[in-house]
Amino acid sequence: MVKAVVLGAAGGIGQPLALLLKANPLVTELGLFDIVNTPGVAADLSHIATPAKVEGFLPPDDGLLKALKGADVVVIPAGVPRKPGMTRDDLFKINAGIIKDLATGIAKAAPKALVLVISNPVNSTVPIVAEVFKKFGTFDPKRLFGVTTLDVVRSSTFVSEIIGDLALSKDVVVPVVGGHSGVTIVPLLSQSSHSLPSSVDGSAYDALVNRIQFGGDEVVKAKNGAGSATLSMAYAGAEFAGKVIRALNGEKGIIAPTYVNLSADAEGGAALTKELGQELAYFSSNVELGPGGITKINPLGKITEKEAELVKAAIPELVKNIETGVNFVAEAYKAAEEPRL
Known part of the structure; x- marks a missing residue:
C-alpha cells in the first residue's frame, strides 16, 4: 500500500x-x-x-x-x-x-x-x-x-543518438553528478555503460557536455515562450519516483543519481567530500535506495582529468545555490518573528 x-x-x-x-x-x-x-x-x-x-x-x-x-x-x-x-x-x-x-x-x-x-x-x-x-x-x-533524473535521461538519449541507435537509449546509463543546473551538471561520460565513438573528443566532447548541461534551454527556446521541459521532466520524475517506491517496497540494489544532503550517509558523504576536496552540504551522486530512503551515498569513482575540471567548476556555483536556499528560509523566519510596531 x-x-x-x-x-x-x-x-x-x-x-x-x-x-x-x-x-x-x-x-x-x-x-x-x-x-x-x-x-x-x-x-x-x-x-x-x-x-x-x-x-x-x-x-x-x-x-x-x-x-x-x-x-x-x-x-x-x-x-x-x-x-x-x-x-x-x-x-x-x-x-x-x-x-x-x-x-x-x-x-x-x-x-x-x-x-x-x-x-x-x-x-x-x-x-x-x-x-x-x-x-x-x-x-x-x-x-x-x-530529482536530477532528467539530466540522466538526456545523457542516455544524446549518447544513443551519437552512437546512432536510439533503441539503446533505455540501456545507456551515464552517471550525472554535481547539481541540477548549468555548469553544476557534470555527466561522467567516461563511466557510460556504452562507450562513445572515438570521434567524440575535443570540441565534439565539449558540445555534448554543453548540450547535457543546458538541455533545458534547448526546450525553452523551441517552445518559444509556451513553456519549459515539462513532459520530459514528468517522465524523469516518474522514473525516479518509481525507483523510490520500489525501494520502499523492499526491492534491494536500486541505485540512482540524486541531489542529497551528504549527512544522509556519514561514511559515504565523508568519502565523497574527500574526493571533492571541499565540504558541501548537498551534492548529486549515485545513491543506493532503501525502505527508509537513502542507505548509501556512492563516491565519484574513477573520473578523467576533464571530468575533474567540470566538478571543480561546479563547486563554487553549488556553494552559492545552497547558501541562497538556506538564507531565504532564515530571512523568512526572521521576518516572521520580528515584532511589528
Whole structure:
C-alpha cells in the first residue's frame, strides 16, 4: 500500500507526472494538490483502470494537509516554469516562497514521507525544504531528494543518438553528478555503460557536455515562450519516483543519481567530500535506495582529468545555490518573528 502525493498536480509537469504515477501498479492511492483545477484532474485520472484511488484538493479547508495525510512519497513539481530570458535567480525569487509553504505542510501532515523535489532551481529548493523541516524538528536527510533524473535521461538519449541507435537509449546509463543546473551538471561520460565513438573528443566532447548541461534551454527556446521541459521532466520524475517506491517496497540494489544532503550517509558523504576536496552540504551522486530512503551515498569513482575540471567548476556555483536556499528560509523566519510596531 503506497500513497503518492503530487504537489503542483495541475501544472505542466504535474498533470503528466500524475498520469504516470496513476499508471504505476505499485501506487494504491494518489493525492493531488494545486491552487486550481485539481478536482478536475483527479476526476479525469480516476477513470483510468489502475489500482490507485485518486483525490484532488484545493487550498481551502486545509486542502494541502488533507492531500498529504498518510503520504508515503511526496513529489513536488509546483512552481512557475522557466521562460525565455528568465535567469535561475528570477526563477528562485518566484518559486522559493511556494516551496517553503509546501514544505511547511509536509512537516505538519507527513513528516515521515519520502520527499522528491522537482521544482527549480533544485540546487536551492532542496535546501529550502530541509531548513523548513529543521524548524519543525522533522528533518531526516535520508528522506529528502532533489530529482536530477532528467539530466540522466538526456545523457542516455544524446549518447544513443551519437552512437546512432536510439533503441539503446533505455540501456545507456551515464552517471550525472554535481547539481541540477548549468555548469553544476557534470555527466561522467567516461563511466557510460556504452562507450562513445572515438570521434567524440575535443570540441565534439565539449558540445555534448554543453548540450547535457543546458538541455533545458534547448526546450525553452523551441517552445518559444509556451513553456519549459515539462513532459520530459514528468517522465524523469516518474522514473525516479518509481525507483523510490520500489525501494520502499523492499526491492534491494536500486541505485540512482540524486541531489542529497551528504549527512544522509556519514561514511559515504565523508568519502565523497574527500574526493571533492571541499565540504558541501548537498551534492548529486549515485545513491543506493532503501525502505527508509537513502542507505548509501556512492563516491565519484574513477573520473578523467576533464571530468575533474567540470566538478571543480561546479563547486563554487553549488556553494552559492545552497547558501541562497538556506538564507531565504532564515530571512523568512526572521521576518516572521520580528515584532511589528
